[in-house]
Amino acid sequence: DKVTISVIKADIGGWPGHSRVHPQLVETAEEVLSKAVEEGTLIDFYVATCGDDLQLIMTHKKGVDSPEVHGLAWKAFEEATKVAKELGLYGAGQDLLKDAFSGNVRGMGPGVAEMEITLRKSEPIVTFHMDKTEPGAFNLPIFRMFADPFNTAGLVIDPNMHMGFRFEVWDILKHKRVILNTPEEVYDLLALIGAKSRYVIKRVYPKEGHKIAKDEPVAVVSTEKLYEIAGEYVGKDDPVAIVRAQSGLPALGEVLEPFAFPHLVSGWMRGSHNGPVMPVPMHQANPTRFDGPPRVVALGWQISPEGKLVGPVDLFDDPAFDGARQKAVEIAEYIRRHGPFEPHRLPLEDMEYTTLPGVLKRLEDRFEKIE
Ligand code: 13P
Ligand code: 13P
Ligand code: MG
Ligand code: MG
Ligand code: MG
Ligand code: MG
Structure with a gap:
């Protein structure tokens, strides 16, 4: 019985300049991922930040490179980008290099580290x-x-x-x-x-x-x-x-x-x-x-x-x-x-x-x- 841990991150706007992530971006990402837990796509998640980068830490049963999970991350970044634009944050949507999601965020700008593992005791x-x-x-x-x-x-x-x-x-x-x-x-x-x-x-x-x-x-x-x-x-x-x-x-x-x-x-x-x-x-x-x-x-x-x-x-x-x-x-x-x-x-x-x-x-x- 395997679980996948996915960390998908992107810089979708800095506050100010390239310094940090605005808390409203974190809240927006949390809303999107909360819904995904309710709908059963994710088991659990945490939204972290490091400098101007927004970090989605997610667990699920969909395996690595899952279009569903990658699509979800893309959606969270897109929604947060809207907020970044409203706030006029610096480089809003900076790491979203493509306009439309096509199944996998690899090569589209965000960074991804994922592993599917058999949980130890x-x-x-x-x-x-x-x-x-x-x-x-x-x-x-x-x-x-x-x-x-x-x-x-x-x-x-x-x-x-x-x-x-x-x-x-x-x-x-x-x-x-x-x-x-x-x-x-x-x-x-x-x-x-x-x-x-x-x-x-x-x-x-x-x-x-x-x-x-x-x-x-x-x-x-x-x-x-x-x-x-x-x-x-x-x-x-x-x-x-x-x-x-x-x-x-x-x-x-x-x-x-x-x-x-x-x-x-x-x-x-x-x-x-x-x-x-x-x-x-x-x-x-x-x-x-x-x-x-x-x-x-x-x-x-x-x-x-x-x-x-x-x-x-x-x-x-x-x-x-x-x-x-x-x-x-x-x-x-x-x-x-x-x-x-x-x-x-x-x-x-x-x-x-x-x-x-x-x-x-x-x-x-x-x-x-x-x-
Ligand atoms: P980021 O990649 O964190 O946006 O930094 C860009 C930069 O040019 C900092 O000086
Ligand atoms: P504990 O005895 O506290 O479990 O620590 C074991 C250990 O390997 C620490 O590096
Ligand atoms: Mg960067
Ligand atoms: Mg930046
Ligand atoms: Mg950065
Ligand atoms: Mg111990």
Whole structure:
């Protein structure tokens, strides 16, 4: 008996600028999803926010890529966009790139992370929500959770995890994927996912012989690349992820531990800068300084036997992460002093908009050959 957890998110208007989601958008989405619970499409839902991104967390029995559930998310975003337009919010409908829904929100702008799972006796999960960054921002923390013994003690001391995991990595430029086994292929895996703007972890699976069937994901990340879809700048993807925890998987604290280090990610101002990702509770996920720095929220849940979302627990609402937040402020201060210079500003090919072609065109006649 399987349950599907779907996290579908979109930026449908910021308040003000790209800072946060207006509460009326949350209420509108809640109304749409409440009806869907009454009608039996959903078992349960929660509407969360991270920065200017509206996050629909849903449980149901329809499986992944369900036209019904995706259509419902699309409808919630459309209804909320109407409100965003009435309020004159910034970039109303920003991530809704198509006019009509055609069965699946993939490729239409919203970000999606979904997994269909056989509920264990107790099913602790964490949903992660990031703003002002890209899906590759999850590469380092997901790697550390499932493959780094200095992060996850269980890889060494828990016989149920000792065999390691399988990583599904997507080449988001060539639209290809590869599965790599850890610990055997750890260096190959790192050779790919260190290049985080190109190779992104999409899913993690257990290996043969694990308590969980080997085709059931234990982690999944949204990988939509908005600028490729739209062919122009429409904001970084601001990704989400779902991670299962405990009994043969990383413990809750091992799932959270990577975020004690505010690693550098790309996004931030105009989707064109490197900066630290700051772990925060939801009420602090309102990026303002230079439109950032990037944020990550972690919501903890237990899934009840009938598929209800018991939570959320706002997991970074813990003084134990104060040090990471302070470090992120220090790194932000340091890297900001570089102004328009790399590596604060992204290299040309990774920037989401640039004046360079125009500048080069204007200077065309003034460039002289160097003898
Ligand atoms: P408890 O003894 O509190 O259940 O903790 C077990 C554990 O594995 C913590 O990481
Ligand atoms: P969002 O992707 O969060 O809308 O941010 C866009 C941006 O340009 C921030 O400076
Ligand atoms: Mg925005
Ligand atoms: Mg955003
Ligand atoms: Mg965005
Ligand atoms: Mg216990």
